[in-house]
Amino acid sequence: MLQIPNAVNKEQSLKKHVTKSSFRESLQNEYNDYLDSQTNRFDSENCLKIDLHCHDHNSDVPDELWGRILRLPETWLKTKELVSLLKKNNMDVITVSNHNNARSCWKLLDQGIDVLVAAEFTCYFPEYELYIHVLTYGFTKEQEVELNEKRQNIYDFLRYTAQADIPVIMPHPLYFYTKNEKIDLSLFEKLAVMFQRFEVLNGQRDLWQSVLTLNWAQSLTAEKILSYAKKHNLNPFDFAVDPNKPKILTGGSDDHTGIFAGQCGSNLYIPNLAKRLETEKPSALALEALREGNVSPFGQIGENQKLNIALLDYFSQVATKITDPGLLRIMLHRGSAWDKIGCFVVSNFLLEMQKNKKAMKFFQFIHNALQGKKPNKLIKWQTSKNYRFCFDYLEQIADSKHKSPEEFVSTVNDVIGKLFAYLNKLMAAKIEETINHNKGPKLTNISTEEITRKFEVPSQLTALFFGNNVKKDNMSNVKVEKLLDHLSFPLLISTFLAGATLASTRVLYQNRNLLNGFADHLGKNRHQNKALYLTDTLRDKNGVSNSLSGKLKEIQKADLPIDFLICHTDIAPEPHLYVVRPISTFSVPHYGDQEIRIPDLMEIARIFYEGGYDRIICSTEGPMAAVSLFIQQMFNVPCYFFMHTDWIDFIKHGTDLTQYERDRVRRLLRALYNRYDGIFVLNSEHKEWLTDHEMQLEPSKVFLTAHHTQPRNASAKPMKKSDLFADATNDTPILFIACRVSKEKGLFDLPKILEKAKQAIPDLRLVIAGSGPATEELKEKLPEALFLGWQSKEQLSALYLTLDLFIFPSKFDTFGNVILESFVHGMPTLAYNCKGPKDIIQHNKNGYLVENIDEMANKVVEFYSNDTQRSVMKNNALIRASEYQAEPIMHQFMCDLGLDIPSGYPTNKHNTHTTTKADAEPQYSSSENVYAQEKTVA
Numbered sequence: 001m002l003q004i005p006n007a008v009n010k011e012q013s014l015k016k017h018v019t020k021s022s023f024r025e026s027l028q029n030e031y032n033d034y035l036d037s038q039t040n041r042f043d044s045e046n047c048l049k050i051d052l053h054c055h056d057h058n059s060d061v062p063d064e065l066w067g068r069i070l071r072l073p074e075t076w077l078k079t080k081e082l083v084s085l086l087k088k089n090n091m092d093v094i095t096v097s098n099h100n101n102a103r104s105c106w107k108l109l110d111q112g113i114d115v116l117v118a119a120e121f122t123c124y125f126p127e128y129e130l131y132i133h134v135l136t137y138g139f140t141k142e143q144e145v146e147l148n149e150k151r152q153n154i155y156d157f158l159r160y161t162a163q164a165d166i167p168v169i170m171p172h173p174l175y176f177y178t179k180n181e182k183i184d185l186s187l188f189e190k191l192a193v194m195f196q197r198f199e200v201l202n203g204q205r206d207l208w209q210s211v212l213t214l215n216w217a218q219s220l221t222a223e224k225i226l227s228y229a230k231k232h233n234l235n236p237f238d239f240a241v242d243p244n245k246p247k248i249l250t251g252g253s254d255d256h257t258g259i260f261a262g263q264c265g266s267n268l269y270i271p272n273l274a275k276r277l278e279t280e281k282p283s284a285l286a287l288e289a290l291r292e293g294n295v296s297p298f299g300q301i302g303e304n305q306k307l308n309i310a311l312l313d314y315f316s317q318v319a320t321k322i323t324d325p326g327l328l329r330i331m332l333h334r335g336s337a338w339d340k341i342g343c344f345v346v347s348n349f350l351l352e353m354q355k356n357k358k359a360m361k362f363f364q365f366i367h368n369a370l371q372g373k374k375p376n377k378l379i380k381w382q383t384s385k386n387y388r389f390c391f392d393y394l395e396q397i398a399d400s401k402h403k404s405p406e407e408f409v410s411t412v413n414d415v416i417g418k419l420f421a422y423l424n425k426l427m428a429a430k431i432e433e434t435i436n437h438n439k440g441p442k443l444t445n446i447s448t449e450e451i452t453r454k455f456e457v458p459s460q461l462t463a464l465f466f467g468n469n470v471k472k473d474n475m476s477n478v479k480v481e482k483l484l485d486h487l488s489f490p491l492l493i494s495t496f497l498a499g500a501t502l503a504s505t506r507v508l509y510q511n512r513n514l515l516n517g518f519a520d521h522l523g524k525n526r527h528q529n530k531a532l533y534l535t536d537t538l539r540d541k542n543g544v545s546n547s548l549s550g551k552l553k554e555i556q557k558a559d560l561p562i563d564f565l566i567c568h569t570d571i572a573p574e575p576h577l578y579v580v581r582p583i584s585t586f587s588v589p590h591y592g593d594q595e596i597r598i599p600d601l602m603e604i605a606r607i608f609y610e611g612g613y614d615r616i617i618c619s620t621e622g623p624m625a626a627v628s629l630f631i632q633q634m635f636n637v638p639c640y641f642f643m644h645t646d647w648i649d650f651i652k653h654g655t656d657l658t659q660y661e662r663d664r665v666r667r668l669l670r671a672l673y674n675r676y677d678g679i680f681v682l683n684s685e686h687k688e689w690l691t692d693h694e695m696q697l698e699p700s701k702v703f704l705t706a707h708h709t710q711p712r713n714a715s716a717k718p719m720k721k722s723d724l725f726a727d728a729t730n731d732t733p734i735l736f737i738a739c740r741v742s743k744e745k746g747l748f749d750l751p752k753i754l755e756k757a758k759q760a761i762p763d764l765r766l767v768i769a770g771s772g773p774a775t776e777e778l779k780e781k782l783p784e785a786l787f788l789g790w791q792s793k794e795q796l797s798a799l800y801l802t803l804d805l806f807i808f809p810s811k812f813d814t815f816g817n818v819i820l821e822s823f824v825h826g827m828p829t830l831a832y833n834c835k836g837p838k839d840i841i842q843h844n845k846n847g848y849l850v851e852n853i854d855e856m857a858n859k860v861v862e863f864y865s866n867d868t869q870r871s872v873m874k875n876n877a878l879i880r881a882s883e884y885q886a887e888p889i890m891h892q893f894m895c896d897l898g899l900d901i902p903s904g905y906p907t908n909k910h911n912t913h914t915t916t917k918a919d920a921e922p923q924y925s926s927s928e929n930v931y932a933q934e935k936t937v938a
Contacts, residue, residue, distance in 0.1 A: 021612025023528040038296040042269040048092040051265035053252025059098040063177045069343040075256040089262025093286040116283040123154040135169040138287040162240035171199040189228040201251030201297040203264035251297025264299030308504035316363040369394040372401035423490040428584035509636040532613040536622040538566040544644045554886040567599035638677040682815035685835035703896040708886040716797030734765040736803040741772030746809035756857035800825030823881035828873040846876035
């Protein structure tokens with residue numbers, strides 16, 4: 001049976017490093033202060049409690065387009081169940097505010113149950129082409145007909161309610177059911193003139209929206225309202241709005257599922273309540289208090305967790321109750337082609353899913369657990385041991401439903417994360433078990449040839465990840481049907497959980513730009529600008545890892561508004577560094593020591609939310625790329641990609657793929673990169689490639705940046721060349737290269753280069769530092785070279801200080817960190833005149849840029865033929881390194897990300913002339929500015 005690490009210990013360990021951001025803490029404190037003030041506003045003995053905003057099954061036509069296309073009601077909750085729940089939560093007055101109808105209220109009245117008649121009418125705002133909700137109370141059946149006619153124009157609707165003395169409330173003023181580019185602040189100026197009552201506590205909305213709404217409503221002075229009225233030619237008294245009276249603020253649960261009804265609402269103050277109840281109905285008194293404005297909200301805002309739970313329950317019912325909406329109906333329904341295609345795909349997926357009996361039962365169990373009902377014990381013990389954990393978690397949810405609302409919300413969201421992680425671990429284990437069913441090697445150690453034999457994948461991807469020396473085979477060793485059968489249940493449930501979480505948060509933040517603009521207008525509650533940087537590699541043995549580690553050091557040193565997140569088994573968390581443990585790991589032999597780690601998507605999403613981030617960066621095309629795009633959609637935030645690798649060049653030099661096959665990979669990459677809001681590149685050639693006809697990215701989305709130098713080890717000292725070669729003297733010419741030992745690095749040009757150069761310099765030697773898949777093959781080609789393997793930073797510093805010339809035959813690297821490393825130590829570099837090197841090396845000044853093997857060999861000879869030139873080039877290398885300082889590069893990086901620059905952080909005010917090659921133009925900045933800083937690298 002699959003063993004899962006202790007979830008409690010894992011959670012406790014994580015909480016040491018994941019805390020709620022100061023932004024969210026300030027929102028929580030501000031809102032709690034408001035609620036405390038409302039608690040003492042009225043004498044509780046003279047108050048009626050009411051949930052002014054809740055729904056049952058008569059909300060059968062949803063506002064969301066997809067719901068209407070798929071013929072889904074907003075809820076299946078029966079009126080009787082809703083009323084029972086409201087009474088259980090001590091509501092003194094019952095109301096049901098269904099969409100565009102009061103059928104439930106009329107039915108209750110017919111049964112002799114006192115109820116405040118209500119409905120939530122969807123009204124049209126013509127100039128914005130926008131539909132908004134209006135909570136409406138105390139109307140008659142005849143007035144309901146009139147209200148439904150009037151709601152086609154919000155102005156007519158509100159003038160009618162004012163004339164009829166029907167109180168209305170604007171619910172969730174910052175939430176709209178569509179992303180409408182026409183919405184601007186003028187809309188809220190009109191709302192201030194047209195509404196006297198605003199809902200500032202909505203149980204299904206998040207804290208940020210609620211605090212923004214509260215502060216806006218409280219800021220609406222008579223002067224502002226009258227100025228807005230004049231500006232938009234509106235008379236507030238036409239809408240029963242008195243500018244001289246403060247806005248009336250209300251609360252409601254906005255419950256659709258019967259889970260949270262009555263947990264949020266409003267206290268309605270009626271003087272001498274007990275006496276008046278002897279002769280008057282509670283509903284009539286409630287209507288009076290609502291008209292008078294004697295209202296104070298109560299309850300708690302639960303960030304996005306409550307909506308997440310509500311959608312989890314809703315989706316579980318959709319999965320079991322959806323029926324075929326009909327292809328013709330979908331085609332003829334209002335909506336874009338993409339909406340219709342999406343609904344067609346979703347409906348077919350759900351209908352196919354209904355054939356999985358295990359999944360259907362589990363969805364029903366989820367719904368029951370959220371209502372406080374435990375699964376049958378007998379069913380649990382009849383279930384496979386691998387899946388009994390599901391029932392344990394469902395029992396925890398059901399138990400928590402009978403405790404405090406806060407504990408219930410906390411338990412459900414905690415269980416969702418644990419359940420998701422467990423299911424993904426189970427899937428990983430099932431895949432490994434199926435692959436290894438013939439007692440073969442484990443997945444983490446399986447060879448390239450074995451993987452390729454077992455799985456037929458497109459040839460271009462086989463070559464990209466596993467090389468070309470693989471044997472073709474069929475999939476007879478893997479029973480695919482058995483594998484899919486094993487995966488169907490956990491895959492369906494984990495997809496369901498992730499989908500519910502994504503949808504609940506996306507719903508709240510689909511108008512994030514509006515919220516940002518609203519906060520700027522208020523001058524408070526502005527969301528902090530802070531980025532989460534996802535990477536698949538850090539502290540690993542590769543150049544990308546080294547450059548990212550250097551970036552993290554600068555962030556930590558200057559306390560910049562960027563945090564890194566890595567999925568790793570061993571790394572410990574640090575300031576500005578989150579570490580999540582992988583759900584599964586496997587290695588790809590063609591990449592040497594680099595592991596592929598599968599992260600916990602839900603855990604990262606939680607870190608992003610609680611950390612108060614508002615943008616995301618991803619630096620590798622591995623699993624973190626998928627996570628970054630999920631978070632982009634979930635939170636509706638800008639998402640950026642930092643390109644370290646030119647994969648087209650990699651497959652061109654490292655595989656035998658045809659141009660046609662490389663084009664397939666290029667189109668895949670183009671589709672990936674176009675999903676991001678910005679792409680950071682490390683050389684000008686790459687920027688041109690991304691913006692030309694092949695990749696077709698908008699030039700404004702591509703930012704030119706650079707890696708920065710890292711100080712060399714202060715304790716590092718030159719060694720003796722005789723320590724490397726016994727017969728060497730200090731005058732022995734020795735070339736040096738440090739990189740991953742693989743074919744795409746151009747290392748197999750070295751034998752020919754050395755052969756030609758040795759004709760003039762017979763004593764020429766070569767030292768190679770690094771490891772990789774081509775090591776043994778290269779050793780055969782260069783038997784006289786010294787292979788040192790992977791070297792620590794301290795060891796590399798000593799080698800740079802000891803040896804003469806760095807030779808770099810790679811045409812693959814997008815930048816060339818090792819070039820900067822050599823410059824930091826005063827070592828000139830010889831490289832091909834290609835992307836990366838040509839943006840750093842200044843030809844004949846601090847190194848050489850050549851076109852072919854012959855030129856490279858000639859420059860080796862030239863370098864060793866002129867002692868004076870060698871000395872000058874060493875000094876120029878130090879100067880060039882000083883032009884790649886961290887502060888100006890990171891300053892521009894943050895500007896391109898749209899992050900606020902901390903006060904006191906150095907800018908590029910002390911610039912020197914930075915060139916791409918000898919006497920070339922300035923080289924790195926999205927705005928083509930020069931920002932090298934005049935320093936000497938120690």
